Amino acid sequence: MSAHLTTVAGVAVNTRHWIGGERVASTGTFTDVSPIDGSTLGEIARGTAREAAAAVSAAKAAFPGWAATPRAERARILHAIADGVDKRLEDLAIVETCDNGALLRSHRRGVMPRVAHNFRFFADWLLRLDHEDFQTRGHTNHVSWDPAGPCVLITPWNAPLMLATWKVAPALAAGDTVVLKPAEWSPLTASLLADIAAEAGLPAGVLNVVQGYGSEIGDALTSHPDVRRISFTGSVPTAQRIAASAAANLTPLSLELGGKSPLLVFADADLDLAVDLAVEQYDNAGQVCLAATRILVEDAVAEEFTARFAEKAARLKQGDPRDEATDIGPNIHPRQVEKIDGFVRRALAAGARAVVGGHRGDGLYYAPTLLTDVAQDAEIVQEEVFGPVLTLQTFTTEEEAVRLANDTRFGLAATVATGDRERAERVTAHLVAGTVWVNCFFVRDLQAPFGGSRQSGVGREGGTWSFDFYCDVKNTVTAP
Numbered sequence: 001m002s003a004h005l006t007t008v009a010g011v012a013v014n015t016r017h018w019i020g021g022e023r024v025a026s027t028g029t030f031t032d033v034s035p036i037d038g039s040t041l042g043e044i045a046r047g048t049a050r051e052a053a054a055a056v057s058a059a060k061a062a063f064p065g066w067a068a069t070p071r072a073e074r075a076r077i078l079h080a081i082a083d084g085v086d087k088r089l090e091d092l093a094i095v096e097t098c099d100n101g102a103l104l105r106s107h108r109r110g111v112m113p114r115v116a117h118n119f120r121f122f123a124d125w126l127l128r129l130d131h132e133d134f135q136t137r138g139h140t141n142h143v144s145w146d147p148a149g150p151c152v153l154i155t156p157w158n159a160p161l162m163l164a165t166w167k168v169a170p171a172l173a174a175g176d177t178v179v180l181k182p183a184e185w186s187p188l189t190a191s192l193l194a195d196i197a198a199e200a201g202l203p204a205g206v207l208n209v210v211q212g213y214g215s216e217i218g219d220a221l222t223s224h225p226d227v228r229r230i231s232f233t234g235s236v237p238t239a240q241r242i243a244a245s246a247a248a249n250l251t252p253l254s255l256e257l258g259g260k261s262p263l264l265v266f267a268d269a270d271l272d273l274a275v276d277l278a279v280e281q282y283d284n285a286g287q288v289c290l291a292a293t294r295i296l297v298e299d300a301v302a303e304e305f306t307a308r309f310a311e312k313a314a315r316l317k318q319g320d321p322r323d324e325a326t327d328i329g330p331n332i333h334p335r336q337v338e339k340i341d342g343f344v345r346r347a348l349a350a351g352a353r354a355v356v357g358g359h360r361g362d363g364l365y366y367a368p369t370l371l372t373d374v375a376q377d378a379e380i381v382q383e384e385v386f387g388p389v390l391t392l393q394t395f396t397t398e399e400e401a402v403r404l405a406n407d408t409r410f411g412l413a414a415t416v417a418t419g420d421r422e423r424a425e426r427v428t429a430h431l432v433a434g435t436v437w438v439n440c441f442f443v444r445d446l447q448a449p450f451g452g453s454r455q456s457g458v459g460r461e462g463g464t465w466s467f468d469f470y471c472d473v474k475n476t477v478t479a480p
């Protein structure tokens with residue numbers, strides 16, 4: 001095997017950057033480790049400002065050609081990428097699982113098919129995106145969606161390829177060129193995507209993939225003056241740094257950030273459903289931005305809900321994410337497990353009670369945890385843990401439920417369990433969140449806007465909202 005290829009579960013993955021249609025090395029590397037067993041997956045190119053400049057320059061050089069490519073041809077290539085994803089679905093699924101520890105069964109049946117869908121969806125949406133015309137005193141206004149230029153896309157590790165393709169697909173569809181930097185804890189499937197895109201006929205330089213640390217190559221990318229859009233998914237502190245870098249060039253930003261979302265369970269809810277919704281929050285070992293980590297239950301049913309929840313949570317099988325029977329895999333990194341445990345220990349010291357879990361497991365596994373007896377202003381109620389840790393608080397009135405739900409600096413999502421439609425309408429009208437689910441969770445249609453209020457983000461992704469971001473929208477007024 002050549003020095004720039006590593007083999008993960010039998011799949012060859014290139015460890016170098018993909019810049020201007022070529023594999024490019026860096027002088028340094030970093031070690032990519034599997035959260036499943038701590039094994040080394042590869043020595044990955046550690047990008048610097050030099051590779052950042054090369055990638056932006058490649059994206060800039062490729063931009064005029066790609067922007068001028070007819071929409072139908074761009075859409076055809078995006079469909080070919082989707083077909084390539086389908087063809088390599090098994091490879092992508094197992095490599096992603098080895099890299100970030102999320103369940104293989106979810107990657108196979110949910111995530112990777114959706115990755116392919118992301119390309120098809122934005123290709124088709126592009127073809128439906130209308131140029132609008134309207135009249136003003138006999139003058140014609142012609143509104144067009146013009147490609148904007150090179151985009152820097154920076155993504156986290158909790159759903160690497162899914163989150164990357166929510167950005168890559170609309171940016172490419174819009175006629176923009178891309179520099180994608182995946183997270184250093186999960187760099188591999190982005191490299192496979194570069195192979196798939198090249199094979200699908202995407203011209204050189206249209207999609208570039210660079211690897212490395214955020215503080216090194218990430219910073220160089222976001223402060224580059226030739227970048228026309230920055231789209232970032234990740235944490236609030238990183239977003240604040242990126243926003244400061246972008247400010248120097250006034251580069252437009254899309255920010256998809258963290259959350260501390262509530263699940264409101266009213267006494268009139270179908271309790272089986274409510275318990276299912278609550279237990280679902282342990283998916284991906286709690287490493288889901290949208291996770292409803294604050295369970296708010298009406299007094300009258302709190303005891304029964306808690307008992308049923310504990311019983312159901314106890315049945316979850318924690319273990320190797322490659323095993324089909326596993327429900328919860330490991331957390332991503334020793335540093336992350338330390339962080340999770342720190343939150344839980346401080347909460348317990350402050351008087352919280354662990355109804356479920358409350359401790360580490362072996363290796364990078366953390367026991368699914370439910371904490372009660374927590375104060376509204378406690379750290380565990382206000383800060384994002386990003387692990388399998390939920391809190392439970394009770395309320396008496398609808399007003400109190402809404403007040404507790406909104407008492408956070410975040411506003412990504414909220415879930416309401418109730419059997420009363422009128423109550424659902426009243427409550428959802430008052431919740432501050434980018435997405436509100438009623439008696440369901442995680443239903444996401446790409447046509448819908450997705451994003452956060454308050455510190456959960458800036459802007460929206462999905463359907464026309466994505467094109468609104470990735471295009472320079474232009475109005476041309478022509479005299480009669």
Ligand code: NAD
Pocket residue numbers: 154155156157158159163181182183184212213214215217218219222233234235236237238239241242256257258259288289290384386412452456457
């Ligand atoms: P993070 O902010 O630490 O890192 C995200 C990415 O930013 C990585 O690729 C990292 O290398 C890069 N980065 C770090 N410093 C940088 C810098 N100075 N300049 C440029 N890039 C830099 O976040 P994380 O720990 O990888 O992800 C977890 C966070 O992401 C959580 O807060 C979670 O809620 C959030 N998230 C949000 C969504 C959403 O859609 N709203 C989805 C998934 C995750």
